Amino acid sequence: MQTFNLHTHTSRCFHAVGSDKEYVLAAIRNGVKVLGFSDHCPMDQYTVYQDRMKLSELDEYIASIQSLKEKYKDQITIYIGLECEYLPEYKHQYPEFLKKVDYLLLGQHFNRFDQKDFTEEISLEEICTMKDYVIEGMKTGWFTYVAHPDYFMFLLENYPQNGKEAICQIAHTAAKLQIPLEMNLKGMSKGKKMIDGQMDYRYPNSQTFELIASENAPVIFGLDCHDPKTFDDFYSLQNQLKIEFQHMKLNYVTTCPLK
Numbered sequence: 365m366q367t368f369n370l371h372t373h374t375s376r377c378f379h380a381v382g383s384d385k386e387y388v389l390a391a392i393r394n395g396v397k398v399l400g401f402s403d404h405c406p407m408d409q410y411t412v413y414q415d416r417m418k419l420s421e422l423d424e425y426i427a428s429i430q431s432l433k434e435k436y437k438d439q440i441t442i443y444i445g446l447e448c449e450y451l452p453e454y455k456h457q458y459p460e461f462l463k464k465v466d467y468l469l470l471g472q473h474f475n476r477f478d479q480k481d482f483t484e485e486i487s488l489e490e491i492c493t494m495k496d497y498v499i500e501g502m503k504t505g506w507f508t509y510v511a512h513p514d515y516f517m518f519l520l521e522n523y524p525q526n527g528k529e530a531i532c533q534i535a536h537t538a539a540k541l542q543i544p545l546e547m548n549l550k551g552m553s554k555g556k557k558m559i560d561g562q563m564d565y566r567y568p569n570s571q572t573f574e575l576i577a578s579e580n581a582p583v584i585f586g587l588d589c590h591d592p593k594t595f596d597d598f599y600s601l602q603n604q605l606k607i608e609f610q611h612m613k614l615n616y617v618t619t620c621p622l623k
C-alpha cells in the first residue's frame with residue numbers, strides 16, 4: 365500500500381473544503397506517512413474560473429502549511445507543493461515557485477489562460493497540444509510527477525486514436541526520465557461510464573494504463589484530495605484499482621519521490 369500522498373488541495377481553491385489542519389489530522393488518522401500539499405498554483409492571468417489562490421495569497425499558504433509541518437513533525441512528514449498546468453508562456457514562473465515550495469506536480473487542466481477546463485470542453489487538437497506541453501514540462505525537470513495524464517477523457521465516449529498516441533508518447537518520456545504518472549483516485553469517485561463499449565473510469569481509464577504499462581512508465585497513486593474525509597478511503601481505493609488493473613504489468617512506485 366502506498367502510504368504517501370502528494371496530491372492534496374486546500375480550501376484556497378474554492379472547490380475544496382476543510383481547514384489545512386483537518387487534512388493533516390485525517391492523514392495522520394489513516395496512517396499516512398508523507399503528506400504533500402499541492403494546491404492549484406496561482407495564475408492570475410487565468411480568469412475563466414476563480415478556482416485557485418491568487419499570487420498574493422501564496423505566502424500565506426506556504427506559511428500555514430509550514431507551521432503544520434513543524435507542529436506535527438513527529439507524526440507525519442509534510443511537504444509544500446503546487447499543482448501546475450504547464451503553459452510555455454508562463455514558464456518563467458515555475459522556477460520562482462520552486463524557490464518557495466518543495467515540489468511541483470504537472471496537472472494539465474487546460475492549455476491556455478483563456479480556455480475552459482478539459483472536463484467542460486475538449487477537442488482532438490487540444491489533446492495534441494496537451495501532450496506537447498506535458499512532454500515539454502516533464503523535460504524541464506521541474507515536476508515531480510504528472511497528475512491525471514488522461515484527464516482529457518472526461519467528456520469522451522470513445523478513446524480517440526490521437527489520445528492513445530498522446531498517452532504512449534507521455535508514457536515513453538515518463539519511462540525515460542523516470543517521472544511517475546498518476547492513477548488519480550478522485551477520478552474514480554466520478555464513477556464509470558460506457559467508453560468504447562465497456563464500463564470504465566473516465567480517469568484513471570483502463571486503456572490509458574494498459575498503454576502506460578506497455579511503456580513500463582512508473583505509476584503513482586494520488587488522492588487528489590479536496591475533502592479531508594476522503595483520506596478514509598485512500599487505501600480501499602488503491603486496493604480496488606489494483607484489483608481492477610491486476611491483469612496489467614504496472615510499475616508501481618514504492619517509495620516517495622520526495623526526500
Ligand SMILES: [Zn+2]
Binds near residue numbers: 373377379404590
Ligand atoms: Zn482542484
Ligand SMILES: [Zn+2]
Binds near residue numbers: 447473511512
Ligand atoms: Zn488536477
